[in-house]
Amino acid sequence: MKHAVASVIVAFVFGLPLAVHADSSKSTSPGKHSVHASSNNLTLPGFQTTAILAPLLTGTSAKGLPKRVLRVDGFLSSIDEGENAYIKPRCNGVDFEPTDDVGNGSASGVNCPVGATLTCSASGSWWLDLDAAEAAHPGTFIGKPLVIELLGFTNLYNGIPGPLVANMSAQLERK
Numbered sequence: 001m002k003h004a005v006a007s008v009i010v011a012f013v014f015g016l017p018l019a020v021h022a023d024s025s026k027s028t029s030p031g032k033h034s035v036h037a038s039s040n041n042l043t044l045p046g047f048q049t050t051a052i053l054a055p056l057l058t059g060t061s062a063k064g065l066p067k068r069v070l071r072v073d074g075f076l077s078s079i080d081e082g083e084n085a086y087i088k089p090r091c092n093g094v095d096f097e098p099t100d101d102v103g104n105g106s107a108s109g110v111n112c113p114v115g116a117t118l119t120c121s122a123s124g125s126w127w128l129d130l131d132a133a134e135a136a137h138p139g140t141f142i143g144k145p146l147v148i149e150l151l152g153f154t155n156l157y158n159g160i161p162g163p164l165v166a167n168m169s170a171q172l173e174r175k
Contacts, residue, residue, distance in 0.1 A: 150168040
């Protein structure tokens with residue numbers, strides 16, 4: 001209750017809109033040209049499982065259009081000291097740019113140091129040229145629903161039990 005009263009006082013004094021907390025998992029899927037998804041109760045499997053790349057969030061945009069780039073921003077937080085976590089997006093099974101030196105979509109991550117007094121987070125921005133993706137994977141992007149996933153992984157054997165917080169925003173933009 002103290003936090004709610006403090007929020008009202010800060011909003012009143014500074015003229016800010018009041019924050020309304022959504023429930024634990026939200027998505028605006030399917031959006032026409034964008035999708036936004038979030039969750040605050042996630043875990044990451046470790047190497048002892050077969051699912052090393054775990055889909056943290058999934059959203060669907062109505063359809064891919066020519067002469068467009070799909071841009072994704074992702075965020076993962078509440079990573080405790082001594083843990084490491086990485087995120088990367090995928091659309092219709094294809095990795096986003098930038099890619100690493102062997103063509104895999106690059107991941108953004110964090111190694112939270114032992115002794116950290118706050119939790120750590122990882123964030124990144126990626127893009128996918130839909131014309132190039134369609135040329136490389138005919139019949140997969142243009143005029144098709146765009147299923148966008150934010151994948152997470154860790155190299156910790158037992159994984160990260162969480163709860164982790166993640167959000168993802170994806171927008172189709174003209175080139």
